[in-house]
Amino acid sequence: MSSEQMNKARRILLKISGEALSGEGGFGIDPQVLSNTAKAIRNVQNQGVQTVLVIGGGNIFRGAALQKAGFDRVAGDQMGMLATIMNGLAMREELKAQGGHCVLMSAYGIPSMTTQYSATLGRELLDQGHSLIVAGGTGAPFFTTDTAAVLRAIELQCSEVLKATKVDGIYTADPVKDPSATKFDKLTFDEVIQKQLEVMDLTAFALAREHHMPIRVFSMNKEGAFDKAALGHNEGTVVSD
DSSP, rough: OOHHHTTOOOOOEEEEEHHHHHHGSSSOOOOOHHHHHHHHHHHHHHHOOEEEEEEEOOTTTTOHHHHHHHHHHHHHHHHHEEEHHHHHHHHHHHHHHEEEOEEEEEEOTTTOEEEEEOOHHHHOOOOOOOOEEEEEETTTTTTHHHHHHHHHHHHTSEEEEEEESSSEEESSSOOOTOTTEEEEEEEEHHHHHHHTOOOHHHHHHHHHHTTTTOEEEEEEESOOOOOOOOHHHOOEEEOOO
16 A cells, blocks of 8 residues: 555544453453454454554453552552553554554553554554554543543544444443343434433543544444444444534
């Protein structure tokens, strides 16, 4: 792909939870899930989609229980951010093993493991054909990886945020608990607030709304869904202006 073609390529940010990488085990990293996720990313990248990935750290560390027991919130959040770097290292190596060019950037400076996050450098790497993993959250406590994902999508000038969940979009109610729940194809930011629908945490959602960053909620487990979502086809539920 030429430099000119790269500059015109669609650019997306995929946000997946750390728990998604654990598969049925509920903890750690399932090698098959890791391989399948990397394969999906490589597939859309080969179709000209520039891909940024933000992974949570809940499969390795969750500080909520410790915080309830009096553990310092700042230290707990820092441990969680380090867990996202561990997941990022695993995904980077898997992408490389599958023949991809991938750079792991982090809000924390760990020169022996990661590249210091820079929006300018990140955009340059994407235009050069690298996929990008951004770990370490925002680099500050009290912010979720949802917020980090929206922030990085804005900074890296992505077309939209793709949020992978267990269901194939946003419903009127939890479809697992309520079989009569119906799926929305499109929603505005205002409608999500009015209907009190849980898309992302409030800080992340407010940031997306302020900067007009679309959020597409879809199921990573549905065959072909990520390909369609990454290419901008009708998949999942889109929240926009």
